[in-house]
Amino acid sequence: MKKSISIMFLLVLLLLSPIFAAGGKEAAPVAANGELSGAITIWHSFTQGGRLDTIQKTADSFMQLHPKVKITIQTFSWSDFYTKWTTGFASGNLPDLSTALPNHVVEMIDADAIIPLDNLVDSMGRDRFAKAPLVEMTKDGKLYAIPLYSHAQVMWYRTDLLKKYNLAVPTTWDEFYNAAATITKGEGGAVYGTSFPFGTNDMMGTRWLNFYVRSAGETLLTKDGKANLTSKAAIDGIKYWVKMYQDISPKDSINYNVLDQATLFYQGKTAFDFNSGFHIGGVNTNSPALLDHIDSAPVPSVSKASAKAGYETSNIPMVIWKQSKHPEISEAFIKHLYEPQNYVPFLLSVPVGMLPALPEIAQDPAMLNNPTVVKFANSLKVISDAVGEGTAVGMEYGPRPEAGLLTSQGVIETMFQNIIVKGIAVETAARDAENKLNDLFETVQ
Structure with a gap:
């Protein structure tokens, strides 16, 4: 069955499914003492060893800070992830937090499957983020994904x-x-x-x-x-x-x-x-x-x-799924991931391959002094310039679901x-x- 047919079918299911009919969830309250508690699942598509390892280390350090939190990480290739989330949407088998591709996000918004993240981004400092990725992930005035890194062809x-x-x-x-x-x-x-x-x-x-x-x-x-x-x-x-x-x-x-x-x-x-x-x-x-x-x-x-x-620019984001029982844990984990001691090692797991969503991080001494960054300074400039010129394929006039079908x-x-x-x-x-x-x-x- 073609993916487009699946998407149309899933949109019909959206109207019928009690999982989503109740509307968006508010963040579950934390314990009276402010301690986070609960289990979340994270899906990501960082199949290479370096990125996979840094995300796991970040999860481990988060759980050390919050002993009552359990994080389970599952890894899928990008092509497998598309199938996983579209079928999981119908069955309710979705994670709390995941990475996504820009065209995925448009389909997720149309399916009412993810929650707005404006409060999260504002609490982190909206002006710290590059503007273009935020625009790309905004629909009807609401920001539905938080950019993690960028790269360009x-x-x-x-x-x-x-x-x-x-x-x-x-x-x-x-x-x-x-x-x-x-x-x-x-x-x-x-x-x-x-x-x-x-x-x-x-x-x-x-x-x-x-x-x-x-x-x-x-x-x-x-x-x-x-x-x-x-x-x-x-x-x-x-x-x-x-x-x-x-x-x-x-x-x-x-x-x-x-x-x-x-x-x-x-x-x-x-x-x-x-x-x-x-x-x-x-x-x-x-x-x-x-x-x-x-x-x-x-x-x-x-x-x-x-x-x-x-x-062509790819601004790779993270999203929080609407069915999550603990969006507050997902938000706290995202903040933890963006802390320099976690974010810089993540970016440098593929030096020059992932440009920071926070421009300030590009000036971090660890980034500037990385041997690969120094060696490929010309390529870094070429890619950085390209990031500022391009968009995801089909999203030159803003986010729209047709772009997902064009590429998938x-x-x-x-x-x-x-x-x-x-x-x-x-x-x-x-x-x-x-x-x-x-x-x-x-x-x-």
């Missing part, structure tokens, strides 16, 4: 290969194609210039098409909430990536997800890739000798005149496969995909 490249072939860092899509083609040909199949991923179980095809369309001054989701796959910019972008796949990319990339794609760069098998600062840790784990030969730059544009710093249903990825595998004309496949997305969007209007 930038272009990663091999400095040694550009030097070997006397290539400049690409700033336009034509330059990018030429550089990638030169390296692919020169390396004789040992290294690809780049790889174009569009497996239908991920959003990579959508992401990469979004890069092109945004760089042409358009968006995949229009201001009035319609899909944009048939404009000249979108058609040009589709044709561009099809050509990249046919001429340069490994043919297995037709089924790649984000990890498959990233692993090629980690292992030194691609010269260019698009991702966040998480690429530094991936290269360090897989091919540490390459750390001296990678750097990043802004994503290319259609022309030098239209060059911008960034197109595999429609654009299927479109690319239909063009390449079935030989369907670009214009036909684009029109069919656009119509399918617009039909899906009607289920959430």
Whole structure:
């Protein structure tokens, strides 16, 4: 069953379910002596060892401070988390607190599944937070999620290969194609210039098409909430990536997800890739000798005149679920997590990969003096600039549920496969995909 159908079904359940019909919960009172007491469950998607460990340590220290509190942590990949929360919404099997993706938050708000966090943010100091993430997570004047960290998609490249072939860092899509083609040909199949991923179980095809369309001054989701796959910019972008796949990319990339794609760069098998600062840790784990030969730059544009710093930013938040029996414990844990002695080690578990939601933390000596932060100062600046320019895919005009469907249903990825595998004309496949997305969007209007 498609996720969009599930969402529509869950929204119907919302009207019927006694779990949510009673409306929002007020925070349960603490004991008379002010001591927190109760058990909460936290879901997060920090599957890598460093982040997972720091969150667990933060929970352990919180429980030491509050002996009557029990915290259970469960970890799911982002794709598994989406399935977990949408099915859990129907059954009432949801956590007290969780991480989320920006597009998830919009669906959660529409499902009336999470509570506003304005009081929490105000108590922590609203002006301490970067403004853009707060706007992205606000609907009808209420803030429904608290930003934990930010990152942005930038272009990663091999400095040694550009030097070997006397290539400049690409700033336009034509330059990018030429550089990638030169390296692919020169390396004789040992290294690809780049790889174009569009497996239908991920959003990579959508992401990469979004890069092109945004760089042409358009968006995949229009201001009035319609899909944009048939404009000249979108058609040009589709044709561009099809050509990249046919001429340069490994043919297995037709089924790649984000990890498959990233692993090629980690292992030194691609010269260019698009991702966040998480690429530094991936290269360090897989091919540490390459750390001296990678750097990043802004994503290319259609022309030098239209060059911008960034197109896709992810502001990863935390949410408190409406069915929680102890929202007061979740709020206290969030405050504890943002304490510098906990927050800085969390961010530095993936240095340069996670930019702080509290700008003041960027000036913390531990952040400034971290060896990876020092080594990749240029990449940190490129990513920081991109964070200020971009939004989540489909949320360029503010939070809306169509953005979640745009990235979660595999429609654009299927479109690319239909063009390449079935030989369907670009214009036909684009029109069919656009119509399918617009039909899906009607289920959430």
